[in-house]
Amino acid sequence: MRTNFSPAQLVDPQVAAAERQVRACVHCGICTATCPTYVLTGDERDGPRGRIVMMQQMLEEGGAPAPQAVHHIDRCLSCLACRTACPSSVDYARIVDAARVHIETRYRRPWLERVLRWSIAFAMSRPVLVRLGLVFAPLGRRLPGRLGRLARMGAAARPRTEPLARGSGRRIGLMPGCVQKALAPEIDAAVSRVLARRGFDLVPMAGAGCCGALAHHMGRDASAWTDRAVAAAQGFDEVLITATGCSAYLKEPGHPLGAKARDFLELVDGAKGRAPRRLRVAWQAPCSLQNGLRLADKGRALLVDCGFEVVGIPEAHLCCGSAGAYSILQPGMADALRVRKLANIGQVDVVATANIGCLHHLSGPDAPPIVHIAQLVDWADGGAVPYVLV
Ligand code: SF4
Numbered sequence: 400m401r402t403n404f405s406p407a408q409l410v411d412p413q414v415a416a417a418e419r420q421v422r423a424c425v426h427c428g429i430c431t432a433t434c435p436t437y438v439l440t441g442d443e444r445d446g447p448r449g450r451i452v453m454m455q456q457m458l459e460e461g462g463a464p465a466p467q468a469v470h471h472i473d474r475c476l477s478c479l480a481c482r483t484a485c486p487s488s489v490d491y492a493r494i495v496d497a498a499r500v501h502i503e504t505r506y507r508r509p510w511l512e513r514v515l516r517w518s519i520a521f522a523m524s525r526p527v528l529v530r531l532g533l534v535f536a537p538l539g540r541r542l543p544g545r546l547g548r549l550a551r552m553g554a555a556a557r558p559r560t561e562p563l564a565r566g567s568g569r570r571i572g573l574m575p576g577c578v579q580k581a582l583a584p585e586i587d588a589a590v591s592r593v594l595a596r597r598g599f600d601l602v603p604m605a606g607a608g609c610c611g612a613l614a615h616h617m618g619r620d621a622s623a624w625t626d627r628a629v630a631a632a633q634g635f636d637e638v639l640i641t642a643t644g645c646s647a648y649l650k651e652p653g654h655p656l657g658a659k660a661r662d663f664l665e666l667v668d669g670a671k672g673r674a675p676r677r678l679r680v681a682w683q684a685p686c687s688l689q690n691g692l693r694l695a696d697k698g699r700a701l702l703v704d705c706g707f708e709v710v711g712i713p714e715a716h717l718c719c720g721s722a723g724a725y726s727i728l729q730p731g732m733a734d735a736l737r738v739r740k741l742a743n744i745g746q747v748d749v750v751a752t753a754n755i756g757c758l759h760h761l762s763g764p765d766a767p768p769i770v771h772i773a774q775l776v777d778w779a780d781g782g783a784v785p786y787v788l789v
């Protein structure tokens with residue numbers, strides 16, 4: 400596609416990267432049918448092709464973007480199903496990342512929206528504040544709107560603190576992360592047990608915190624988090640973060656930790672035992688695993704190897720609506736995608752996923768029990784039954 404960026408605009412490496420991808424788009428529309436928001440609304444502006452046109456126009460014009468363009472770009476989940484589907488290898492992430500920074504720096508949102516976004520970026524990336532939020536969440540359950548939604552999500556959390564297991568082999572730094580550390584610390588514990596049995600020594604990385612993905616996907620500057628993580632990773636050849644949304648972010652082109660970053664599914668090959676019960680498991684591979692890490696099939700194979708009956712999910716490529724802070728910022732769209740995902744999952748004994756966002760977003764009284772895949776592997780290895788299955 401032809402572009403009209405000025406040389407001055409292309410000095411910005413992020414804009415230059417976006418421009419290269421816009422030029423590669425031939426407007427064939429093959430990506431459109433894979434886009435969850437287009438599937439819901441049928442509006443070209445809620446699909447990747449329409450968004451690329453809007454984002455190009457917005458970046459070329461350079462000034463404050465039109466509210467309508469912001470509305471449709473905000474509704475993008477950054478699930479990257481369009482990137483996987485594109486026959487021209489257009490890296491949509493490079494375009495939407497530049498567009499989000501442009502919006503964040505040039506568009507004045509209503510003050511309530513600004514407060515909400517700032518609060519998410521500040522509080523949700525700090526486990527201490529998330530834990531504090533969990534304490535007060537029950538008080539806010541009746542609040543209207545998105546604050547009430549956030550409170551209800553927090554009130555439903557049942558975090559369990561378990562010690563990490565240490566192995567005696569290949570040394571890997573464990574990034575603590577943020578939301579998961581507060582909402583479900585038992586996931587890292589299960590991962591550590593699984594890896595210890597396979598000869599890995601998982602060592603908590605002192606000084607690291609949030610990976611910065613949450614802020615990055617809202618167009619905010621995540622460099623402070625990156626700097627902390629890079630400093631904490633000194634002395635480690637490999638680092639692990641146990642949410643796929645975070646590991647996919649660390650592995651995006653240009654991230655300074657890209658060469659060191661590992662995902663749980665890269666490290667685990669095969670089961671060490673058999674599941675004590677033959678359960679019907681729906682494997683809900685997060686978008687970050689399907690379209691970023693490309694390890695969705697490995698997760699399925701691992702569950703089968705553990706002796707579970709893995710059932711397919713129709714429309715598996717459609718995001719569940721979690722997408723970082725998306726479920727808070729775009730509750731209508733996120734709820735519609737959740738309902739659709741649960742209908743596609745149907746009647747199963749348990750849902751396995753690999754990202755805290757999906758796990759928490761899909762959980763609820765209308766859903767089957769949901770666990771991180773490491774918890775099922777740990778159980779099959781001979782560890783404890785995941786508490787949601789007791
Ligand atoms: S499939 Fe690729 S080339 Fe075709 S419209 Fe989508 S992004 Fe552009």
Ligand code: SF4
Nearest residue numbers: 434475476478479481
């Ligand atoms: S990233 Fe996902 S929601 Fe956004 S345009 Fe691509 S397919 Fe649609």
